[in-house]
Amino acid sequence: MRVDKILANLGYGSRKDVKKILKSGGVTVNGELVKDGKQHVDPNKDHIVIHGEEVHYREFIYLMMNKPQGVISATEDTRDETVVDLLEPEHIVFEPFPVGRLDKDTEGLLLITNDGQLAHQLLSPKKHVPKTYFAVIAGEVTESDVEAFRRGVTLDDGYETKPGELVILKSGIRSDIELTITEGKFHQVKRMFEAVGKKVVYLQRISMGPLVLDEELELGEYRELTEEEVKLLVDR
Numbered sequence: 001m002r003v004d005k006i007l008a009n010l011g012y013g014s015r016k017d018v019k020k021i022l023k024s025g026g027v028t029v030n031g032e033l034v035k036d037g038k039q040h041v042d043p044n045k046d047h048i049v050i051h052g053e054e055v056h057y058r059e060f061i062y063l064m065m066n067k068p069q070g071v072i073s074a075t076e077d078t079r080d081e082t083v084v085d086l087l088e089p090e091h092i093v094f095e096p097f098p099v100g101r102l103d104k105d106t107e108g109l110l111l112i113t114n115d116g117q118l119a120h121q122l123l124s125p126k127k128h129v130p131k132t133y134f135a136v137i138a139g140e141v142t143e144s145d146v147e148a149f150r151r152g153v154t155l156d157d158g159y160e161t162k163p164g165e166l167v168i169l170k171s172g173i174r175s176d177i178e179l180t181i182t183e184g185k186f187h188q189v190k191r192m193f194e195a196v197g198k199k200v201v202y203l204q205r206i207s208m209g210p211l212v213l214d215e216e217l218e219l220g221e222y223r224e225l226t227e228e229e230v231k232l233l234v235d236r
Ligand code: URA
Pocket: 101, 102, 103, 104, 106, 186, 187, 188, 189, 190, 191, 203
């Protein structure tokens, strides 16, 4: 791959900017000065240094975000801020996108990546990837709701959901629950509660497959997945 393309992809500037950096002697490959952007290098093997800083090239990035409310799970939107708008330029250059959608008012775990194959696998209905949500429900959630969810409920459009595992954490006029589902229908959690006559007033995703929301992440913050987390996802 051309060295100027690699550096531009990594966010060191436009091809033109990178050309200038190369010309001014800012880049070495395996210790040798490289001034010609057309020079081919293997980003996985060759040791590229720009302004004394080692370059880490990779094809894919995997980010875990604690999505805040008010932000759209999309790459662009004409009206609202998107989760990609919250990323640093050094990550945006990889052209990542959110894996699936959380509603505008839902918080929590969102995987953002440019690995289309992985995204497809995680979203495929055939794979039954479990997703766990914490929710606050207006009204008293009871054992009969647990049983109804275990059997599957009928949504407003007639769709029969697959079984969901409902755990009541606190029951009262407001109830705290955790719900694990293996599907991703539009507004699924909210509509499952509507099916039993209750309203979700707060929703947060806490896990997706083997990925668990990092509690250290404040709302709107994100971090790269660890190698171990990537391995867990890819090896599933
Ligand atoms: N279910 C919902 O209703 N909303 C979400 O954002 C995710 C799951």
